[in-house]
Amino acid sequence: MPVPNIEILQINDKEETPQSTEPEIPHERRIVEAVIKLWKDDSANEDLGIGKLHLLVKNDHPNWSLSEKRLKTVLKSYNLLNSAQQYTYANEITSKETPDINLPKNIRLQFTKNRGKGLYSTNLFKEGDLIWEEKTPLFFIPPLDRVNLIANSKACTYCGSLISSNNSSRSVLKGLDCNVCRDVWCSQFCKKNDKVHQLLKHNVYHDDPKKQNSKKQIISSNWIKYEKFCQENKWNAAFAIGLIHSYIITDKSGVLAKQFDAMAKVRQDIRYKAIDSSGIGASFDNNNNGGGALFVKEQQESLWKQGFELFNSIFPINQISYEEFLTNLGTYNINNIDGSLFLIQSHLNHNCDPNVRVKFGEKKTDGIKVYAKRDIKANEELTTSYVNPSHSLNQRLRELRVNWGFICNCKKCKDDSKIIQRKKSNEASSNQSKADVKKFLNENHDGEEFEIETPIINGEERSRRKSVRFDEKVVAVNNES
Template sequence: MEKNPTEYEVVQFVLDIKKSEPELGIAKLHARIKSEEPTWVLSINRLKAILRSHSLKHTSSTATSNDDDATIAEEFRDRLYVSQTVSSPIADLSLPPAIEVFNSQSRGKGLQVSSKLPKTESIPEGTVLWTEPALVLIPPISLVGLIPTGKACSYCSRPLVSMSSLIASCSTCSGRWCSSRCRKMDKLHKHIRHGKYTSEWSAIEQFAVENEWSAFYQYAYTLAAATFDDQDEDPSSKHTIREGVDGLAKIRQDIRQKADPQYEKDLFLGEQLEILWQEGYKVLCKFFSHLSTPSYEEYLSGIGMVNINNLDGSIYLLQSHLNHSCEPSVDVKIVGRTAGVKITAKRQLRADEELTTTYVDLKKDVTFRRQKLLEGWGFWCTCPRCMREQHGKLYASPTEPSSKDNVCTKPTADADGSKKKKKAKGKSKKKISESVRVRKKSVTFDDNVVQIEI
């Protein structure tokens, strides 16, 4: 089926080609695109216009020594790891109306407006595209200690400060739920709170809390949810948690860690992290020894998986398919712990247009954004906004962030378990008002997050 590629897709594809073949002429470049993307409807004149608008006409691999070039500088090129990220398709994935999954060489797996949408029609700005609950709702490690004693809901982790008539109590342990709905949704409680693996699960929680390692706990919780969901599977359910998790993008944490600038500066950091990862693996294996123990490689991939996919500490299936742009086409908001997320069109969307979100603070400059994206996801951003700012053009776009899109960064617990590193950064933290509801996306190795006002 033919497709009219977006300008963003063309730019990304051209940059990928020019990394290995910088001197490719326009005719050969056009032929190469037609060969590798046979469904694209792209004239050579349109290709020329796109190259001119993004100053790509004379891009050369030799011009990589400064940040003003479209190609990535050598100092950053060695830290790219996006090509090592693995993402598998999910069969029979339930999709919202007019939305479809795509796979391309330049963008990998993502979501776009259906190609079946008539070209005379569009999705209006402000349209709610879909809402979805979390595939795996994971308690924050800051509240983990409250759950076994009944001071926080066993499912949604909401602190329980009163004896409301809505509170449901467990007949076997001290666990409680803030509502009968949470009790019904909590499929994991019976396995980790008063099952045969209770002490081993407590050891996992203790290790995560002591090392302030959110990613370790998020992976352990996700793996436990998937494992016991397989045992308790409802025959009527279309997809198991395991199928959803298997379809998420994955990258080994040891590969991902090398993109951290601190990794090369600190000769002992790699050794310290390896010791921490191995200790965590031993604790994890004790819990899963009677179930299905992951290999060490699967474990490292799982840690990387939750770091690049979690939103506010939990895992969402469709939302995790959204790729990044510094001019996102959709707005992602958390509407509640159990209600999940709402995805809304930020502008008018047409057939074949990719749905994109942002992974970073949009108020920061291009250098900062690219650095964070390189560290957190292993790619060099060449979205239209980054290209304009790179060449000194003022940021002016219909998608310019409004007041409701303001973002700020706030370091939290270190994903690598380094308490010392966290304390050193503590002086520069900005206090966020507790009355402001935010969504958070883990972006780097120490679980720094982007917080976006809702």
Template sequence: MTQDPTLVERVEYISINDSQPEEPGPVVPHERQIVDQVIAIWKEDPTTENLGVPKLHAIVKQKHPNWTVSEKRVKQLLKKFGLLSSQEQYTYAKDIKSELTPDIELPPKVQVVMTSKRGKCLYAKKPISKDELIWSEAPLFFVPPLANVHLVEHGSACANCGKLLQQTEMKTVLKGLDCDVCAEVWCSIKCKQMDAQLHGTLKHNVFNPSLKKPKIVDSNAFLELQEYCLKESWNALYAITLIYANMLLDKSGVKQKQFNAMARVSQDVRYKALDSGGGSFDNMNGGALFVQEQQETLWKEGYEKFLRVFPKDPISYKEFLLFMGTYNINNLDSSVFLTQSHLNHNCDPNTTVDTASDRISGLKVYAKRDIKEGEELTTTYVNPSHTLYQRQRELRVNWGFICTCNKCKSDAKESERRKSSSSSKKQDAKDIRNMLKETKKQVGDGEIELEIPHDNSTERRKSVRFDETVVAVSN
């Protein structure tokens, strides 16, 4: 069978065209492409978040030489999406509400004071010496590590504290520390006593609405939610599910009242801070401004799973977001502590909070320095060694305020001093270069006589060539 020469010619023609690379040409990028690129620059190097629009525009052009995009357009887009660093950054401290905590037993030298500016605070009733133990407390709500869920299910980690069990510790089943229904075990009597009721409620209940007294929790729904939280790395949903179950098991209702008296704010309000100002971005999908819809979808999906766990005691979606936001601003290492949650922030705090290595033993609060009577007790919510910009951004996004403590004021002054010094040096260098250029124009390529000291003698050099550098000519 002979081939059609026309077909061969056509195939060859197509092959030649396909093998040719696409000619790069001018491209007008979509606004999302531009903003995504700016956010990518910020993610790659966080220090660039302080750059002005001209420098950001220059970096964008450097990365995409074929983009047709003006500096003006970059500025307009950053302003449109609330990413212009000069814009006022969103805070939500005014939206945080709290009440006096019921049935709280305070340390002997500490009192709670409600203030108009800082809300609920802890103050020293008596002088406290440096390194003095002010108080210790167990968690009001203990939340085990989500990452160890599968190890717990197979009896390789404690069902309560999540501690990894060595082979020698696997014999705990012989000590009565194993569950009668499943393969989970506890590492100590203390852990079993803390967790036994919650464990049975969450993991060994089958909800049957036809019963006169149906169970408060659907265990199958909880196990499904637990897997979902693990998949999404959603610790907050996992935590509030455990906390709500604890509240329902507390017949006195005190724990729920104490939690509700803490600083409270809705999660959707907190999220607005993530979506504003100076390059803040979410870790889910690039820039926060493009994931609001996905975030709300995730919240609603989590809410539906939460409701299935508690078919008898549902809460509204609004309450769900408030629950999550309250947990997020009050937890310490995932757990919630009653007295410690009253401590306000300072980048140079006067207390040190030490959490126990086994986590279930709670925490201890020490005086970092001498504390006077009537002085507020403070802790730090962030790493004090971080830069001013890093601290301010983390505090604004996670706790809703701009810190104005003495350390922040001092760091801001130092930053301005360095900027001023740097600008002055740059200006001096620029002035010298201009002077040299101007002088060179006047004298041309000729030579001029300069007196240059040499070995403290009065001997004169013959001549030098006046350029950007001065080179001595020996006799």
């Protein structure tokens, strides 16, 4: 008979490395970061009161010396309390009538007092219908993170699409390489639509401001510096408005300037106030920020001013004021979609349960198509969602307030709010029931332990299940031959 080999296994879910038991008084910024982490981990935590929030923070940081009172004081100072008055700037956003806009069939553009400019159907649309298509954006902006690849002939200088080494050599044969600099294009479409490449990239003329021709519109060497500055600071918005300004000043018709000016606009410093009322860690321009919430106000203003000086150094005869620079940043931030600006699409207002779906092509240069997400009645406003509709109510509200300046009051938000209130009411009722049971037991048994009788089912006595603990030892027996 084989002798069994007995092995003792330790099953333990406790921390192997004990946490420090030394009490620590955390800095207020660490407290805020801990709270925001709780909110990000579970959006339901955003509705918790100070008491429960304090318990969760202490659970994550048991060595912190932190009272409920101090937690409340810190959150109040960062305007993070549920009762805090949150900053909005929707009333600061302005727009004008859009000139030279060719609207799709069965669509009209209308101004309303509460929602400003908006698009409305003039006919019935069935779910899945193509409402309109914009093959080219008003302003196309390539990805900023492709700048180095573009400089090394590994990405298209217009759209930023990656180009393999084999295709790079073929570009010469196809005439898709620049005969002055190292830049290449991925297609004839991109080469044809790249209206500002020569002005921005070619240093064939004197770039010394003292020697330059007074009629020269762009100093390309200064554009290269500005482009590098934007890339170092991951500042897509500044990069974008530099390109937009280049397109505008080279547009002899003047239409581009008027259409950009007619878009919904607000200064970036006004938008930034919404961060102050959200505390650090707020969502702010997910696809561009130039520091965003990671910068304190003084650092942010310093970045803006530095960017402004570099911006104007590019355009000697088409300079703008500091206020215009901030306005252009804000205008781009609240109107862009996937980095670029589309003229008709920019008129769509928000709803957390939108009735249209905006679909992009396979390539960034393919433009967009707008479909009916459900049946749309005549004279119904066409809406899109500025945020992910599947996100929690609080997350959507915070993103919309910080990034677009308004408190959403759509039907979906109202319904979600009712569900949350109902859940809170049920939890309060449940807690009260537990309290009643505890009170009953204390009153009838004077706090003494007592046995619960074994249940009898179908005349048979059933034993109660034992609970399982995960700090017990388990004996494993392995038979070896």
